[in-house]
Amino acid sequence: MKIEEKTSEKSSFMNSTSVQLGLIVLLVLLLMIPLEYVKYLTYERQEREKEVMQEMADKWGGEVVVYGPILNIPYKKYVKSKRKNEEGNYETVTTTETHQAYFLPNQLKMHSKVKASNKNRGIYEAVVYKSDLNFSGDFKVPDFASMKIKTEDVLWSEAKLIVKTSSLKSIRDEMKIKFENKNYTFQPIYVGGHNKLKSLQSKEINLTEVIKKQKNLNFKMDLSYNGSQALQMLPIGKTSTFSMESNWKDPSFSGEYLPMDKTVSEKGFKANWKILDFNRPFPQSFLGGLPNFDEYTFGVNFINTIDQYQQNERSSKYGLLVIGLTFLTFFMIQVVNKLKIHIIEYTMIGAAMVLFYTLLLSITEHLSFSTAYLISASAVIILVSLYSYSLLKQKKLLFFVAATMSLLYAYIYVIIQMENYALLSGSVGLFIILSIIMYFSRKIDWQK
Numbered sequence: 361m362k363i364e365e366k367t368s369e370k371s372s373f374m375n376s377t378s379v380q381l382g383l384i385v386l387l388v389l390l391l392m393i394p395l396e397y398v399k400y401l402t403y404e405r406q407e408r409e410k411e412v413m414q415e416m417a418d419k420w421g422g423e424v425v426v427y428g429p430i431l432n433i434p435y436k437k438y439v440k441s442k443r444k445n446e447e448g449n450y451e452t453v454t455t456t457e458t459h460q461a462y463f464l465p466n467q468l469k470m471h472s473k474v475k476a477s478n479k480n481r482g483i484y485e486a487v488v489y490k491s492d493l494n495f496s497g498d499f500k501v502p503d504f505a506s507m508k509i510k511t512e513d514v515l516w517s518e519a520k521l522i523v524k525t526s527s528l529k530s531i532r533d534e535m536k537i538k539f540e541n542k543n544y545t546f547q548p549i550y551v552g553g554h555n556k557l558k559s560l561q562s563k564e565i566n567l568t569e570v571i572k573k574q575k576n577l578n579f580k581m582d583l584s585y586n587g588s589q590a591l592q593m594l595p596i597g598k599t600s601t602f603s604m605e606s607n608w609k610d611p612s613f614s615g616e617y618l619p620m621d622k623t624v625s626e627k628g629f630k631a632n633w634k635i636l637d638f639n640r641p642f643p644q645s646f647l648g649g650l651p652n653f654d655e656y657t658f659g660v661n662f663i664n665t666i667d668q669y670q671q672n673e674r675s676s677k678y679g680l681l682v683i684g685l686t687f688l689t690f691f692m693i694q695v696v697n698k699l700k701i702h703i704i705e706y707t708m709i710g711a712a713m714v715l716f717y718t719l720l721l722s723i724t725e726h727l728s729f730s731t732a733y734l735i736s737a738s739a740v741i742i743l744v745s746l747y748s749y750s751l752l753k754q755k756k757l758l759f760f761v762a763a764t765m766s767l768l769y770a771y772i773y774v775i776i777q778m779e780n781y782a783l784l785s786g787s788v789g790l791f792i793i794l795s796i797i798m799y800f801s802r803k804i805d806w807q808k
Contacts, residue, residue, distance in 0.1 A: 383703050384691060388684050391710045395679040398717040402676060405721065406669040413486040413588075416479060420488050421530030421586035425657055427594035428523030428560075429537060429579060430650070431463040431499050433567070436513040458515070461502065462522075462646045466576060468497040468597025474606035476662045479588075483725045486588055487662045489608075490532070493583040497597060498576040507647065516571060521546075521562040521579070524653075526592075528560065532584040535560055539579045540570055590614070592659035595635035598644055602633040608662050615658025616640070633658070668724040668732075671776055675733075676717050678772050683713050685793065689764050690748070693757055701751055709744055716740040730773075737769040 417423070437459045442450045476489040504514050521537055521544065528548055535546040539562075546560035570577065585591075592615060593602055607628040613619055617639070619631035637644065640656055687706060694701045716736050723732035745762040752758065771789055 380694075380703075381691065384687050384706055387703065387706055387710060388680065388687060391683055391714060392680060394714045395676060395683075395717070398679070398714070398721065399673065399676050401718070402669055402672045402721055405725070406673075409484050409669065412481055412484040416481055416486045416488070417588040420479065420588055422527055422588055423590040423592070424491070424530055424585050424587035425526035425592040425594075425654070425659075426493065426523070426583065426585070427525075427596055427653065427657075429465070429495070429521040429562075429581060430524070430596065431465075431502070431577075432520045432522050432561075433461050433463070433502060434458050434515045434518050435461055435504065435509050436515070459648060461504070461507070461509075462650050463499060463502050464596040464598070464644045465497045465579075466500045466598045466644075468495070468595070468600045470495050470593065470600075470602045472591065472602075472604045474591060474604060474608070474660075474662075476606055476608040478664070485664075487608075487664060488586070488588040489591070489606075489662060491585045491587060491591060493585065495581040495583070496579065498578045500576055501571050502645070507645070516567040517564070519565045519567045521565065523560040523581075523583075524558065524594075524650075525560065526558070527585075527587070528558075530585045530587050532586055535581075535583060537562060537579055537581040539565060540577055588662075590659060590661045592657040594653050594657050595633075595640055596653070597635075598637045600633070600635045602635075603631070604660060605630045606660070606662075610663055612661040612663050613659075614661050616656050617658040631660070668729045671729045672717070672721050672724060674776050675720060675772065678775070679714070679717060682768060682772060683710055685768055686713060686744075686765060689761065693752065693760070697752075697754075697757070699752060705751055708747065712740055712743050712747070733769075733773055737766075737773075741765045741769070 414422075435458070437457045439455050439457055441453055441455065443453055470493060472491055472493045474489050474491040476487055478485045479488045502514075504511060521539060523535070523546065525531075537544050537546070542565075544562040544565060546562050549559040549561050567577075591604075595602075595617065605628065609624065609626055609628055611624065611629045611631070613622070613631065617633055617635055619633050622629060622631040642651065642653070642656070686709065690701060690706065690709065693699065716739075719736040719739060720732055723735055726732075727735075741762055744765060745758055748761045749755070749758040752761075775789070
């Protein structure tokens, strides 16, 4: 008799509302484990996409950083040192060394036309572009006297022009510059022992006669590039004026300087920059060598605003909420209609909902995110609704489950698509959901 009473008490305890709710909460927490695996899988696929995009960029042409031209003029420097002579006495010896002076343009104008497109490799695609860059401007006649260098020590006949770039591999055509009405070609400079091409240098320019005119030195230069992801420039002119136009409708302006004005439409964008020498922290001339200008670059990133992996990641972050609210819906149906749903049946429903995220991830690699979301959500809603009919035995409850899940997935989709108002809409939505739960659960006797 006592054994039967204990069995009855145990059964009553296990079937109590509070215990069942506790088991459901525990199950939701356990389902976070496969959800974390889905997040890891999304991250893994995203990294694979980056690898493929980098491989495509390496073959086509990567992110381009370009600036120039820079006027390079060597000069003599006399260095005094002491050494012992044959008699063992110290004497002063003067040696002549050749040093380099670099001068940035006075006026620099650049206009670039960029034709961007998506390049596919398997299921992945990367943004690549072809660009035509037109440079023009002038140099002031270098003032060596202000640097305490005598005019007769300047090697005017050995002047050169230099263009700096991050990727010589990306250049499509032979580079030439028109300097003081004469054309000069460029040759690559090999840096260090690793043959890293980082600069282009013109043939020697004889400025001996030109500087006597004491007028600005004009130049004009055209460049054609293959590139991907971004095009970056540097305001090395005393006054730098840049303009860019492209067919790409989703530009991201980056770097130290934003455009003065821009227009972005479905047909592409146009942008203009004007930067003065006192807007950036470096002078117009250097002795010895050029500093690293990388931190002062600016330009445009050519991006795909629709990142399916990022949207998958955002979707999976709401997985706990979706599963929890779905379980809560079934629990409310169970309590209000005095039905019994076993914890194993809750587990089956939870497994189907976790499967939604793997379906979504795999389908988005072949179709758009919206289409993949619709297919995945529809499949899971139909599966769970039909399964719930075998548990609930009522068509009206089947339709209620289907409608509730449809609203829930639609709500999550709207939040994912939002950027600026995602937090606000999410908070308001959760407040409404909590209000509904509190209303329908007010008559539940939690003591049973």
